[in-house]
Amino acid sequence: SQQGEEDPQALSIQEGENATMNCSYKTSINNLQWYRQNSGRGLVHLILIRSNEREKHSGRLRVTLDTSKKSSSLLITASRAADTASYFCATDSPSGSARQLTFGSGTQLTVLP
């Protein structure tokens, strides 16, 4: 799989349920970020977790990072129909001369009312 690969590719849940999305990556990272993209729109930054952090919360979002397994998870609690979107993880590698984000192909989340 490529750097920043999300799993599952698509997820459909009922409103009020929790949604969990996973991301795996290959190389060492500075930090990992999660973004949301509504259909046909730009990306909205959700949360950044640094490589020395294990868990971070923001409202209904909870992100974990396991650098030993090179994986991260995004949990959205008490989902709402408005959470329907594509979710991408992006990694920021310490290697190389410039900062660039490497994105996975995303998880399409559908929250049914």
Next chain:
Amino acid sequence: NAGVMQNPRHLVRRRGQEARLRCSPMKGHSHVYWYRQLPEEGLKFMVYLQKENIIDESGMPKERFSAEFPKEGPSILRIQQVVRGDSAAYFCASSPMEGGTEAFFGQGTRLTVV
């Protein structure tokens, strides 16, 4: 403080024409990144610029694509002699510094080559 502004939002070009995409970073941000998103895929890095300098263009196709970020004015992504395969959404992001901070994205320019 306005966010990252991209224009146009939608651009239609015939094969062989030139496409110019503009990006104004957030106020105070001197780092600009361009990404391309093909349908049903994630974003792919193209180029990273600071004012008047191209820092990393490892994701840019070798031909027909160029980018600049002049001292004054927006960053420009230029695609010459467009082909159907250039049809995609092009996103610009900016950040105040390199590394360790979130990048803020614009709404994107959707290029359609007919």
